[in-house]
Amino acid sequence: xxxxxxxxxxxxxxxxxxxxxxxxxxxxxxxxxxxxxxxxxxxxxxxxxxxxxxxxxxxxxxxxxxxxxxxxxxxxxxxxxxxxxxxxxxxxxxxxxxxxxxxxxxxxxxxxxxxxxxxxxxxxxxxxxxxxxxxxxxxxxxxxxxxxxxxxxxxxxxxxxxxxxxxxxxxxxxxxxxxxxxxxxxxxxxxxxxxxxxxxxxxxxxxxxxxxxxxxxxxxxxxxxxxxxxxxxxxxxxxxxxxxxxxxxxxxxxxxxxxxxxxxxxxxxxxxxxxxxxxxxxxxxxxxxxxxxxxxx
Amino acid sequence: xxxxxxxxxxxxxxxxxxxxxxxxxxxxxxxxxxxxxxxxxxxxxxxxxxxxxxxxxxxxxxxxxxxxxxxxxxxxxxxxxxxxxxxxxxxxxxxxxxxxxxxxxxxxxxxxxxxxxxxxxxxxxxxxxxxxxxxxxxxxxxxxxxxxxxxxxxxxxxxxxxxxxxxxxxxxxxxxxxxxxxxxxxxxxxxxxxxxxxxxxxxxxxxxxxxxxxxxxxxxxxxxxxxxxxxxxxxxxxxxxxxxxxxxxxxxxxxxxxxxxxxxxxxxxxxxxxxxxxxxxxxxxxxxxxxxxxxxx
Numbered sequence: 001x002x003x004x005x006x007x008x009x010x011x012x013x014x015x016x017x018x019x020x021x022x023x024x025x026x027x028x029x030x031x032x033x034x035x036x037x038x039x040x041x042x043x044x045x046x047x048x049x050x051x052x053x054x055x056x057x058x059x060x061x062x063x064x065x066x067x068x069x070x071x072x073x074x075x076x077x078x079x080x081x082x083x084x085x086x087x088x089x090x091x092x093x094x095x096x097x098x099x100x101x102x103x104x105x106x107x108x109x110x111x112x113x114x115x116x117x118x119x120x121x122x123x124x125x126x127x128x129x130x131x132x133x134x135x136x137x138x139x140x141x142x143x144x145x146x147x148x149x150x151x152x153x154x155x156x157x158x159x160x161x162x163x164x165x166x167x168x169x170x171x172x173x174x175x176x177x178x179x180x181x182x183x184x185x186x187x188x189x190x191x192x193x194x195x196x197x198x199x200x201x202x203x204x205x206x207x208x209x210x211x212x213x214x215x216x217x218x219x220x221x222x223x224x225x226x227x228x229x230x231x232x233x234x235x236x237x238x239x240x241x242x243x244x245x246x247x248x249x250x251x252x253x254x255x256x257x258x259x260x261x262x263x264x265x266x267x268x269x270x271x272x273x274x275x276x277x278x279x280x281x282x283x284x285x286x287x288x289x290x291x292x293x294x295x296x297x
Numbered sequence: 298x299x300x301x302x303x304x305x306x307x308x309x310x311x312x313x314x315x316x317x318x319x320x321x322x323x324x325x326x327x328x329x330x331x332x333x334x335x336x337x338x339x340x341x342x343x344x345x346x347x348x349x350x351x352x353x354x355x356x357x358x359x360x361x362x363x364x365x366x367x368x369x370x371x372x373x374x375x376x377x378x379x380x381x382x383x384x385x386x387x388x389x390x391x392x393x394x395x396x397x398x399x400x401x402x403x404x405x406x407x408x409x410x411x412x413x414x415x416x417x418x419x420x421x422x423x424x425x426x427x428x429x430x431x432x433x434x435x436x437x438x439x440x441x442x443x444x445x446x447x448x449x450x451x452x453x454x455x456x457x458x459x460x461x462x463x464x465x466x467x468x469x470x471x472x473x474x475x476x477x478x479x480x481x482x483x484x485x486x487x488x489x490x491x492x493x494x495x496x497x498x499x500x501x502x503x504x505x506x507x508x509x510x511x512x513x514x515x516x517x518x519x520x521x522x523x524x525x526x527x528x529x530x531x532x533x534x535x536x537x538x539x540x541x542x543x544x545x546x547x548x549x550x551x552x553x554x555x556x557x558x559x560x561x562x563x564x565x566x567x568x569x570x571x572x573x574x575x576x577x578x579x580x581x582x583x584x585x586x587x588x589x590x591x592x593x594x
Contacts, residue, residue, distance in 0.1 A: 004588070004589060004592065006588060033591075033592050035588070035591050035592070051588055051591070051592045052592055095588050095589065096588075096589060180588075240573070240577060241576065241577070244576075244577050244578075258578055259578070260578045260579065260580055261577045261578050261579045262579065263579060263582065263586055266586055266587065266588045266591060267586060267587065267588065268587070268588050268589070269566060269587045269588070269589050272569055272570055272572075272573040272582075272587075273569055275569075275572070275573040275576065275577060276537070276569040276572040276573055279538065279541075279572065279576045280537060280538070280541050280558045280572060281541075281555055281556070281557045281558050282557065282558045282559065282560060283557055285560065285569075287589070289560055289563055289564060290563065290564065290565065290566045290569075291301070291303060291332070291348055291392050291393075291477075291563045291564065291565050291566070292301060292392065292393060292565070292566050292584070292589065292590070292593070293589070294330075294332050294348070294563060295301065295330050295332070295348045295349055295593075296589070296592075296593035
């Protein structure tokens with residue numbers, strides 16, 4: 001099989017623990033597993049992480065959407081985080097043995113079912129977007145739940161699936177495929193945060209650095225140390241080893257070394273196979289060479 | 298859970314495809330999977346690789362032993378490979394999230410059952426050996442099936458489990474825990490095999506090099522290139538990155554570079570996490586940081 005995807009539905013409920021538990025409780029089944037549940041009461045929002053085989057994850061994601069749409073009423077919702085739906089966004093993410101195109105198919109399948117069976121308007125976003133202005137979630141979400149009563153009547157904001165009017169309590173939802181995001185930080189052997197900021201500037205896509213890299217310099221109070229804090233938006237085209245070596249190279253400009261690097265959260269096995277492949281000069285090394293892959297997939 | 302072990306029973310049948318299929322057919326069950334079946338007609342021997350959760354693998358290994366003992370008659374067995382039993386050796390190997398001590402417990406459990414329920418004498422070997430002279434399989438196997446009719450009467454060769462006489466058709470069996478063996482080769486940018494042999498000598502334990510490394514220099518006819526061909530017997534204490542960097546360092550003595558390295562067969566994920574941990578200066582990086590580990594274990 002060798003196909004693993006992740007799905008990270010964001011639901012607009014971050015306070016009612018029972019309700020959150022009920023919604024997340026629909027996930028577990030053969031082939032799909034709940035990995036993480038992260039609620040923020042101020043945002044009044046919960047980030048659910050599930051993963052497993054594509055079809056099982058697709059069905060679990062649909063069931064999450066159904067449960068959220070049935071129980072969350074946005075007419076009474078307040079929170080700091082912008083939102084347009086009871087289930088606000090459902091990204092599908094390739095982890096291993098699966099292409100972005102396959103994740104797009106899953107997103108279309110789930111989006112279509114949400115539109116048809118749950119009567120909620122669906123916008124395909126990110127890699128699944130059919131038009132450029134639907135690639136970025138903030139652009140779609142502009143106006144939020146309240147504004148969509150009118151926004152959806154604009155021909156430019158006809159949904160991709162489902163009815164052409166906002167669901168009275170559940171709003172609308174963005175569904176799409178995107179890459180796995182790796183949160184990766186590098187601690188420098190200096191307390192001078194301006195050095196970290198200058199290195200971050202050379203690294204990030206937005207200021208002419210590496211594609212698929214977001215970076216900023218921060219100061220770690222506890223360690224009294226500067227850090228280059230990064231998101232890597234596509235580890236396949238921009239592997240961790242290239243990011244690490246470029247930061248090391250730029251730090252050397254200031255006579256600064258690297259103390260250590262740090263992974264926040266989880267990452268797909270292939271991200272580290274790519275690192276080992278580079279440094280060991282071992283071409284084509286993939287997760288298929290792992291005993292674990294052969295056992296479980 | 299997070300516990301994965303491998304088991305590699307060697308059975309003394311490498312010709313009768315139906316019989317081999319029947320024996321290997323007892324393996325698959327929830328938690329245990331047949332990964333590989335490799336028969337050699339000249340050796341008249343089959344190497345079976347299974348893996349999964351410790352308890353499921355233990356039960357599958359016992360079932361393989363029972364099936365082999367029931368159907369293989371060593372009084373009629375001929376082959377180039379030395380052998381003392383219908384099932385000749387059953388090693389249990391930690392892959393991930395499991396200690397050598399736990400694999401030793403599994404080996405004892407399976408060995409005890411083979412002795413008591415199948416009436417076959419069992420020698421605990423490798424890391425499970427209770428006395429030093431039972432660590433090495435060739436020492437135990439000396440005399441082979443035929444010689445064990447007498448050898449087993451020697452008080453020094455009393456079995457650890459089971460009857461104190463050779464099973465009439467199935468002989469006896471070695472059961473024990475050992476480390477995962479990684480077969481790892483490094484190709485040099487030279488056709489001079491004497492350079493590969495000299496590097497191999499500096500690398501291997503037996504001539505004063507790195508512990509847990511076996512190495513030799515060979516010439517690759519097809520590529521007209523010299524190679525340092527190695528077995529790494531304990532990747533936890535002797536990680537791939539250290540082996541690679543030391544070969545690179547020694548090759549530099551001759552003005553020779555590394556073209557590429559190569560993994561033969563499979564390896565546990567942790568072996569590559571250790572490599573990434575070293576080069577990325579990312580302390581404590583383990584397979585627990587993988588999405589895949591969180592899904593499947």
